[in-house]
Amino acid sequence: xxxxxxxxxxxxxxxxxxxxxxxxxxxxxxxxxxxxxxxxxxxxxxxxxxxxxxxxxxxxxxxxxxxxxxxxxxxxxxxxxxxxxxxxxxxxxxxxxxxxxxxxxxxxxxxxxxxxxxxxxxxxxxxxxxxxxxxxxxxxxxxxxxxxxxxxxxxxxxxxxxxxxxxxxxxxxxxxxxxxxxxxxxxxxxxxxxxxxxxxxxxxxxxxxxxxxxxxxxxxxxxxxxxxxxxxxxxxxxxxxxxxxxxxxxxxxxxxxxxxxxxxxxxxxxxxxxxxxxxxxxxxxxxxxxxxxxxxxxxxxxxxxxxxxxxxxxxxxxxxxxxxxxxxxxxxxxxxxxxxxxxxxxxxxxxxxxxxxxxxxxxxx
Numbered sequence: 001x002x003x004x005x006x007x008x009x010x011x012x013x014x015x016x017x018x019x020x021x022x023x024x025x026x027x028x029x030x031x032x033x034x035x036x037x038x039x040x041x042x043x044x045x046x047x048x049x050x051x052x053x054x055x056x057x058x059x060x061x062x063x064x065x066x067x068x069x070x071x072x073x074x075x076x077x078x079x080x081x082x083x084x085x086x087x088x089x090x091x092x093x094x095x096x097x098x099x100x101x102x103x104x105x106x107x108x109x110x111x112x113x114x115x116x117x118x119x120x121x122x123x124x125x126x127x128x129x130x131x132x133x134x135x136x137x138x139x140x141x142x143x144x145x146x147x148x149x150x151x152x153x154x155x156x157x158x159x160x161x162x163x164x165x166x167x168x169x170x171x172x173x174x175x176x177x178x179x180x181x182x183x184x185x186x187x188x189x190x191x192x193x194x195x196x197x198x199x200x201x202x203x204x205x206x207x208x209x210x211x212x213x214x215x216x217x218x219x220x221x222x223x224x225x226x227x228x229x230x231x232x233x234x235x236x237x238x239x240x241x242x243x244x245x246x247x248x249x250x251x252x253x254x255x256x257x258x259x260x261x262x263x264x265x266x267x268x269x270x271x272x273x274x275x276x277x278x279x280x281x282x283x284x285x286x287x288x289x290x291x292x293x294x295x296x297x298x299x300x301x302x303x304x305x306x307x308x309x310x311x312x313x314x315x316x317x318x319x320x321x322x323x324x325x326x327x328x329x330x331x332x333x334x335x336x337x338x339x340x341x342x343x344x345x346x347x348x349x350x351x352x353x354x355x356x357x358x359x360x361x362x363x364x365x
Contacts, residue, residue: 003053007043010060014040017068025067032067036060098221099351102235102254104213108326108333109256111295112233112285113353113360115213118189124207139212139356143179143189145170147199154195156183172205185210215355216256216364220348227343228259228322230276231283233350233364236324236341243306243338256350257334258285261323266316269308272298274325285365289327299329305336315339322346 014037025033043053106115125131125142134140151173159169159178168179168186179186186193189208199205218235228234238244239252260274260281261267268275272290275281289296301308307315317323321340326332335341350364 003043003048003050003057004046006057007040007053010057010064011037011040011044013064017064029067032063036063036067098219099217100220100348101215101354102218102256103215104256106213107331108328109233109258110328110331112258112327113214113216113256113350113364114211114358116185116211118185118208118210120189120191121207121209135212137357139215139358141181141210141212143181143186143206143208143210144204145172145177145179145206147172147201147203147205148175149173149201150199152195152198153193153205156186156193156195158183170206179206181210212356214353214358214360216353217351218348219351222349223346228262228346228349230260230262230265230281231285232259233257234259234322234324235347235350236322236345237347239345240342241338241340241345244333247333254347255324257324257326257332259322260325261315261317261335263317263319263321266314267308267323268311268314269299269301270311271300274299285327296327297330299325302329302336307336307339309336320344 014033018033039048039056042048043056048056104113104115107117108115121142121144125144126134131142134142154171154174155169157169157171159167161167166182168181168183170177170179170186181189185208186206189210190206193206233256235254235256237252237254238248244253244255261276265276266278272292273280274286288294290298292298301310303309307313315323318340320343322343323335324341325334325336352363353360355361
């Protein structure tokens, strides 16, 4: 490596050291730093005789180690760790105070937002490249198991190689086989599979795909400056909501619904419309839900619910409370069952779908 190139690399190192350690240098250290920087600049510009440049560069590691202890050995690792630490702190701060990612697990907001779903496949799984592309872009994973011999499925169990990963261990004739998806996806995606059916070698035991739920970002700052508005999609926790706590066995979870009622309003459902204080609610989102097109069914009464069961039923929203409903109101466990969302449970507004890259990708309305 030429002296000029070496000098440029050292100058780059010095700039990093200056950014990280300048507050630690005393007056003598600052003077030494400036001299080294001046000499390196001259060498980089080929303004120093080669012999003198090589001698200076040969002595430079010792000078740097004296000026910045450890720079000749662990400096690079230390700085990388510092950069990683700062990045982690920034990421945690963003997640805690500004934006947080969430995954949609169910279909209560469908078709605005889709949860995880499974469907049988008629054709064999595509090649590996296509599978990688399908998952990376569309969030779709393919799963297939063919009987290696005559026999039966002995069991379908969970296999957790890591605490945050759950796969399926399928035992066939006493031998273990693995599908890289959760057991519940196997049972739903391959509904014909059972523990009594006999298969012949080559029979397709399971052949299905799993579509990942929409992954979204939630704006956690909004409700620090204003209250929720009717019509926006929001996220809240189930803490202290009695009806939901029973559903989640006492475990606090995150829910996503559309905020359709705010304090001071009285709601009523007249299928497929939703009325607030006697006036039909209107916005692009509400009109889309009323349309009964593109998968929307409008707002409906749920006979098994506890509130807004009949056309004449009304509910008045109390102070610091909100009424939440899913866009897929035929299949949504929402305020009709467990009443109000307390203000202190609010997390933020649903901002955008960041993955997968389907037609729903982008800002959420």
